[in-house]
Amino acid sequence: MTRQAAVAGIGLSDLGKVFGVSAPELAAAAVRGAVSDAGLELGDLDGLIVSHGIGTPVGLDLATSLGLQDLRLLTSMQGYGSTAIQMVQYAAMAIMTGTARTVAVVWADDPLRAGESSGGAYATGSAAGWRGLMAANGLTSVTAWYALAARRHMEAYGTTSEDLAAVAIAQREWAGLNPLAQHRAPLTPDDYFDSRWIADPLRLYDCCLVSNGAAALIITSSERADDLRGSAVDILGWGQAHPGGRPAMSEGFGLETGARASGQHALRMADTTLDEIDLLQIYDCYTYTALVTVEDYGFCEKGEGGAFLSEKGRLGPGGSLAMNTGGGQLSSYYLWGMTPLSEAVLQLRGQAGERQLAGRKRALVSGNGGVLDHHATLVLGAP
């Protein structure tokens, strides 16, 4: 039980408006890329964990289509936006216990269709039962729920649209340095405030992109990883929190989240303090989500996330807080939890190109699923 697990390889498929390729094909491309990046071959894998978004399912037959044989671990996982970190956690536990030696974890989705809107891809279609009732109420997408959460935060703590704008604008600056980003052109305050309401107080640029694509990671022991390419990222700690009890209906809805508990657990396990975190990759399905997560992790006092993140010199390239350095889900690509996780791995391995930050040692990565229902946190260490 003493082995340390590490990320030995990363693979990203084509991302964004990639049409004519299904999620399982994108997943296969990402796994092949990650295996190659780790200096391995597909036949070296003895574990595979698959997951997918809202498009074509990626099932266990991905193993067959990749020609994998004699696996010792093969399963599908789903924790919505917390899935990516959960997969890494499960793979790391498999490595630490000797259950498997080399595990690929992969997430893929293909919600975008040529000629159809991004917004429509995530709209609630069902008219039956409780979902139908919520749609009739006007809660036709998850964005409306997040708007209710963001509104509570704004009215309780004085968080402003300017605070949310600061997050969106800074992340677009980072995206400008990321060749993988879907939106790289600068975002001005006028662009932000002129953008349409999706669900007041959330405007278009408060909302994440919709992307087709896949990301895969290779998890193995640190010892073995060092024998491969020598640039493995150590998996130091993790935590999950699923507050339950219909969080969207709880007293603290919108004000505090399970990120607090999952973050504390991950930091304790990694024997790391917040002061030691020098890279922050936060699940940012909405600007508000990033803001409330940063608060719950303890980077500022509860309720002060808006003022903290919008302070001049805080975010963006050259800022004092290295957060969502690839542009995040708002501006780079939306692969659910794989977006923050992939950027953390690229930065810690020194593969972030023009946006590479020097000397980063510890990354804190967040995942958030449902409407603040499912939380996962990962602490990663540089090679």
Added chain:
Amino acid sequence: MTAVTRDRETEWFFDGTARGELLLLRDRRTGEFADPRDANRHAPAEWEHVAAAGSGTVVSWSRVPNRHEPDDAVTVGLVRLDEGILWPTRLVGFAPEESPTGARVHLRFMTSGESIPYFVPA
């Protein structure tokens, strides 16, 4: 507006709205109210269905434009029912420039497929 259809899980609830009742769950032993969507927390025999008094206070809200007709916005809200349950609902009758948060509201019903509960200023 979505024309709602009932399914097996919601038959009892929409039977209630058809009578002009917003049914909540109440634990027979403790008297504690629960969200009607959370019936699995107990065995069915331990719940009773009780009509909400029909008043509450707005806790949060959002105006959601119709994607196809942006000038046509729906106001959605979270209402703390007097029974203590936070209930997601449509809010009608608030001026666009005012925040409904903190306002007292009353239950009404409209038909869209099934009878749908919504709330208006008290």
